[in-house]
Amino acid sequence: MPPTSSAPSLLSSSFFLFFTVSFFFPLPHAAKLPFRPRDVLPLLPRQISWPILNSLHSAVDLLPSFVGAASSPNDTLEWKGACFFKNRAWMEFHNKTSSEFGGGTLHIKVSNAHSWTCMDLYVFATPYRVTWDYYFLSREHTFVFKEWEGKAEFEYVKNRGVSIFLMQAGMLGTLQALWDVFPLFTNTGWGENSNIGFLKKHMGASFEQRPQPWVTNISVDDIHSGDFLAISKIRGRWGGFETLEKWVSGAYAGHTAVCLKDSEGKLWVGESGHENEKVASVMTVWNQIQPEYAANMWNEALNKRLGSQGLSLPDILVEVENHGSSFDELLTIPEQDNWLYTDGKSTSCVAFILEMYKEAGLFDPIASYIQVTEFTIKDAYTLNFFENDSSRLPKWCNDGDNVKLPFCQIRGKYRMELPGYNSMEPYPHMNERCPSLPPKYSRPQNC
Numbered sequence: 001m002p003p004t005s006s007a008p009s010l011l012s013s014s015f016f017l018f019f020t021v022s023f024f025f026p027l028p029h030a031a032k033l034p035f036r037p038r039d040v041l042p043l044l045p046r047q048i049s050w051p052i053l054n055s056l057h058s059a060v061d062l063l064p065s066f067v068g069a070a071s072s073p074n075d076t077l078e079w080k081g082a083c084f085f086k087n088r089a090w091m092e093f094h095n096k097t098s099s100e101f102g103g104g105t106l107h108i109k110v111s112n113a114h115s116w117t118c119m120d121l122y123v124f125a126t127p128y129r130v131t132w133d134y135y136f137l138s139r140e141h142t143f144v145f146k147e148w149e150g151k152a153e154f155e156y157v158k159n160r161g162v163s164i165f166l167m168q169a170g171m172l173g174t175l176q177a178l179w180d181v182f183p184l185f186t187n188t189g190w191g192e193n194s195n196i197g198f199l200k201k202h203m204g205a206s207f208e209q210r211p212q213p214w215v216t217n218i219s220v221d222d223i224h225s226g227d228f229l230a231i232s233k234i235r236g237r238w239g240g241f242e243t244l245e246k247w248v249s250g251a252y253a254g255h256t257a258v259c260l261k262d263s264e265g266k267l268w269v270g271e272s273g274h275e276n277e278k279v280a281s282v283m284t285v286w287n288q289i290q291p292e293y294a295a296n297m298w299n300e301a302l303n304k305r306l307g308s309q310g311l312s313l314p315d316i317l318v319e320v321e322n323h324g325s326s327f328d329e330l331l332t333i334p335e336q337d338n339w340l341y342t343d344g345k346s347t348s349c350v351a352f353i354l355e356m357y358k359e360a361g362l363f364d365p366i367a368s369y370i371q372v373t374e375f376t377i378k379d380a381y382t383l384n385f386f387e388n389d390s391s392r393l394p395k396w397c398n399d400g401d402n403v404k405l406p407f408c409q410i411r412g413k414y415r416m417e418l419p420g421y422n423s424m425e426p427y428p429h430m431n432e433r434c435p436s437l438p439p440k441y442s443r444p445q446n447c
């Protein structure tokens with residue numbers, strides 16, 4: 001056998017040995033590796049690299065981490081990055097364009113990289129703009145804002161600074177997280193499997209398959225006004241949105257509806273699809289792209305909380321700080337069921353149903369202390385409003401399934417999961433101060 005034939009084998013063995021040593025034998029703290037294994041994983045064959053990348057990164061890596069705000073040369077900001085462990089930032093104001101309020105240069109000095117191949121990805125934001133940049137070399141970098149968007153942005157940056165957000169997973173991790181999310185919105189078998197895999201990985205859902213047929217022959221006579229319908233979609237565009245909503249809220253259903261019978265006994269299904277989700281970074285971006293739609297989505301709600309009228313999102317952000325408060329505090333002010341917007345009341349799919357329950361007296365005698373607009377889908381199906389005696393469920397309920405659920409599943413390939421179903425007694429100001437952070441979704445008592 002020619003001598004050169006062993007070279008590829010030797011190279012592969014050496015590379016694998018380096019990987020093993022890098023993973024299991026840490027080098028002295030002061031030493032800098034030429035590269036870290038995770039930095040070069042995307043260069044390896046997909047069969048090797050992607051399972052490892054999937055274990056290192058997830059969709060949560062799409063969420064930037066706030067490191068601070070840079071406002072002047074005399075107010076230096078310091079932090080530890082994902083790649084560069086020592087970072088400093090400061091703002092320099094100038095007027096190179098001879099405009100009324102000038103512009104500025106954001107200086108970022110990065111050093112002490114953990115390897116030679118890593119990079120840090122940043123998002124820079126004011127109430128009037130969002131932009132980004134990435135840094136690969138250990139040195140001082142600059143990001144130029146040629147002109148401020150008028151006096152308001154100039155005053156804001158001068159007093160509050162440019163907010164700096166770090167993508168904790170770095171460039172490759174962020175791209176991997178995007179790849180983790182993208183297939184959720186495709187109306188294909190790949191999309192369905194991606195949604196299932198996402199919910200299994202990030203929420204611990206099981207998706208046990210039910211025996212066929214996957215459709216139950218229901219009897220309309222057994223359906224009553226007020227019966228709650230929990231719906232879960234795991235395919236297509238709305239399936240992707242529902243998956244992310246489930247992940248954020250901890251709910252195991254993505255939409256709800258309610259059964260209603262008229263005076264003649266005819267069955268109807270009532271639903272509402274008016275969403276009211278608030279994510280600060282997305283809000284700022286969308287406010288620039290679609291200002292009219294942004295006003296309809298959240299500006300009115302924020303004005304209600306601030307006690308103002310007609311303010312745009314940038315003006316709201318400035319005004320709330322003029323009041324000595326913060327945007328976080330503004331968002332935590334509970335929505336009031338009686339708030340009236342230009343297009344009517346703010347009614348999500350679940351608030352629509354719970355408002356009916358409230359009017360029907362299910363929350364009495366504490367109804368005046370309940371704001372159903374603060375409830376998520378999970379909050380709704382955990383209320384102890386439902387039948388708790390399985391012997392009283394209709395005969396067709398879960399017919400043909402070897403697992404008897406405490407509720408009736410009408411259709412679906414996979415068995416519906418509703419953790420905490422029918423278990424919580426209502427209490428005053430319920431769900432007005434509850435966090436919702438994956439993956440544990442810890443709920444403080446009486447929040």
